Amino acid sequence: MINKLVEKIKKTKAPIVVGLDPMLSYVPEHILKKAFAEYGETLKGAAEAIWLYNKELIDHTYDLIPAVKPQIAMYEQFGVEGLDAFQRTVDYCHEKDLVVIGDVKRGDIGSTSAAYAVGHLGRVQVGSKKLSAFNEDFATVNPYLGTDGIKPFVDVCKEEKKGLFILVKTSNPSSGEFQDQMIGEKHLYELVGEQVAKWGEECMGDSYSYIGAVVGATYPEQGKVLRKVMPKSFILVPGYGAQGGKGSDLVHFFDEDGLGAIINSSRGIITAYKKEEYASFGAEHFGEAARAAVEDMIADINGALERR
């Protein structure tokens, strides 16, 4: 799947991923009305609203981008109905041939990690059958529990040719509280980065490993260090746009050939219609506003890569 991701990035010339993180407050009024008219102000109504919103965002952007990253928390908050909308979103993105990165940040141990891995990336044994459940292409994973937590995910990735992005240095202001602590001469995030590189050695695609890392756009200096610590790991970079990261901050996350990193934007794209620069589209045309924001983001990042 890492090979497919690299191919799609080359083809679209867009090292970006659109974060499908649908808060209900992001959904335009006309869609909310439609969903609530059908199902009432219920969890099912909310799930229908975010699904309709996603579908239109996907329809307006899928040909420009290699991948999407639905954040499962935004669906899970609406319970089982919300997770049904997550499933529909994943399936629809696959119909459009998009690579789907499930931003699930799961992490447990042994058979429990294995259960998450088969549920999100693999197939689960039911009697004589092996069945897919959520079926994303990549999943984000938390490393706090160590190798016991990661290994079951790696095993499923090997079998299914799927991939991981493991949290190394997250984009939030307090990420340093534990991740920046010094362990001897190294920060904790470097130690985790070294492990990611090690875990990734046994799952190499053509040029990159199936096992990647998450490093926040808000920490460009750390990105520079980690790019070297994990030379074969693709880096998923959240925090562009709304969280403060800019294209020029991001060049060090990439290799010389402009590969090796993929930049996520969520709010910056999916709520573009609410911003002054795209407001002229109007809420009815939020999909077109998202498309314009995607085009601008691609230009910003490619421009920065060309100028370096």
Place this chain on the structure above:
Amino acid sequence: MINKLVEKIKKTKAPIVVGLDPMLSYVPEHILKKAFAEYGETLKGAAEAIWLYNKELIDHTYDLIPAVKPQIAMYEQFGVEGLDAFQRTVDYCHEKDLVVIGDVKRGDIGSTSAAYAVGHLGRVQVGSKKLSAFNEDFATVNPYLGTDGIKPFVDVCKEEKKGLFILVKTSNPSSGEFQDQMIGEKHLYELVGEQVAKWGEECMGDSYSYIGAVVGATYPEQGKVLRKVMPKSFILVPGYGAQGGKGSDLVHFFDEDGLGAIINSSRGIITAYKKEEYASFGAEHFGEAARAAVEDMIADINGALERR
């Protein structure tokens, strides 16, 4: 909710929690047959099987125990249908007045952590309504992302009188890979424990904080240290039984009054019917075998507490 947990532990004289972690391979043949006859070898069939299994386990143990801890991964592996079985399990446990600890190990930042928090512990705004989704009483949370990740959970706990158990030192063999690293004079897990104590200060129940910690039964020495680092935090202790922890190892997790800790057993209880000592019950009577295993576990732990 921490007050309710403490009251129920006092009333049942059982500082234990039953882990409802239903692997399909644990479910007796007669239940699998029934579920597959109705829904086929499908995700829905698997979900029905684990729900029927859970229901019988709960019916045979609810009057002996204060709480259950369903591990959501075991449901999530069956996708949306599995999560529907999780929801039914949580609801049924509430009918039986059990405290439900959702072992979800979620952890993200800002609005994303807030979404997990409302989905699992709080109520989500849908139009003019506030609706409950999964509605557990406690959730387990991963601290790797720092205060930004924990604060939204704490806010929901304050509003809804719910609680957290934050991963500090996990029970698995490789938990030391990152958690045992020395930061100056302290291990990372001590640093996390200090933060748990700090986060917990603002959410005090009558005698303990709403914000507890997870410390594995397999690390009794670390448990002794952490009991002092977090004097007001309840400690959820996994790893009893199948993972190797024994009652006598666990006394240091408790305060002098025998409170302050709650010991989890999953496989040791729910697959008791497969063990030599309870095999005479037979697979048809797996609920009764679980009940006997619960009684033995309570006696083991209370015996160890009395002997110290």
